[in-house]
Amino acid sequence: MVGLSATWDGYIVYVTNYGKVGVVSEDFKFSSPIVQCPGLNEVNMQHKMVTNSFALDQKGGIFVVTSLYMNKVRWNATDKTLKLEWSNKYHDKNQEFYWGRFGPGSGSSPSLMGHVGNGEAQYVVITDGSRLMNILYFTADEGKLVGKHPVTFGG
Numbered sequence: 001m002v003g004l005s006a007t008w009d010g011y012i013v014y015v016t017n018y019g020k021v022g023v024v025s026e027d028f029k030f031s032s033p034i035v036q037c038p039g040l041n042e043v044n045m046q047h048k049m050v051t052n053s054f055a056l057d058q059k060g061g062i063f064v065v066t067s068l069y070m071n072k073v074r075w076n077a078t079d080k081t082l083k084l085e086w087s088n089k090y091h092d093k094n095q096e097f098y099w100g101r102f103g104p105g106s107g108s109s110p111s112l113m114g115h116v117g118n119g120e121a122q123y124v125v126i127t128d129g130s131r132l133m134n135i136l137y138f139t140a141d142e143g144k145l146v147g148k149h150p151v152t153f154g155g
Contacts, residue, residue, distance in 0.1 A: 008058045008119070009077040017049035019066050021073045023082055032075075032082040039069040039089070053109040058119030061085075061140060063110040065126050070110070070138055072124070086143035090128055090136055107133060112140065127151065 004014050011023050011030075019037035024030060040049075055063040060075035074085040090106070107129040114122030121140040128134045128148075137147035 003053050005054070005056055007056060007060065007075060007077070009060075011075065011077060013054075013056060013062055013075065015050065015054050015062075015064055017051070019050050019064065021062060021064060021082065023075050030080065032080065035073050035082050035084050037064050037066050037069065037071045037073070037084070038087050039066045052106060055110040055112050055121075055124065057112055057121045057140070061120060063112065063121075063124045063140070065106045065108075065110050067091075070106075070124065070126060070136075070143065072140070072143060088138060088143040088145060090126070090145070113137075116141075 004012055007013055007023070011025055013021070013023050015021050019040050021035045021037065023032040037050075050064065050066050052065050060077065062073040062075060064071045064073060068091045069087045069089050071087045072085045073082060075082050106126045108127040111125045112121035112123070113125055116122050123146075124138045124140045126136050128136055133151045134148050135151055136145060138145055
């Protein structure tokens with residue numbers, strides 16, 4: 001399992017190594033249907049598991065990065081639904097595997113930046129896992145890639 005986190009409305013979100021997202025109540029009397037994030041079946045190498053953590057916003061946004069896709073899953077506590085809201089492929093091909101990596105993927109957990117005033121994030125930021133890594137900025141509401149910059153550490 002990648003991890004667990006509590007939502008702002010008191011439910012527990014879990015994400016598995018195989019890109020499955022679910023929500024349970026604190027007393028375990030409720031369990032949502034599972035949402036499968038796309039893309040793991042497109043990776044042509046071993047160790048294609050989700051190995052990064054995930055991020056949550058205050059309005060039910062669950063941001064999960066898989067080997068090739070940045071995803072937003074939406075939890076709605078009012079009607080107890082969980083659905084894939086958007087998915088954006090950030091790599092067009094399988095990444096090369098090099099020393100120091102657990103497997104293919106972004107190499108970073110999603111980070112949320114900025115807020116639109118209602119508790120929803122403005123941007124979700126990841127790196128792309130390339131040998132010359134890039135930082136990628138997506139709009140949190142639509143998943144549109146709006147920025148890409150190489151990480152050179154001043155070099």
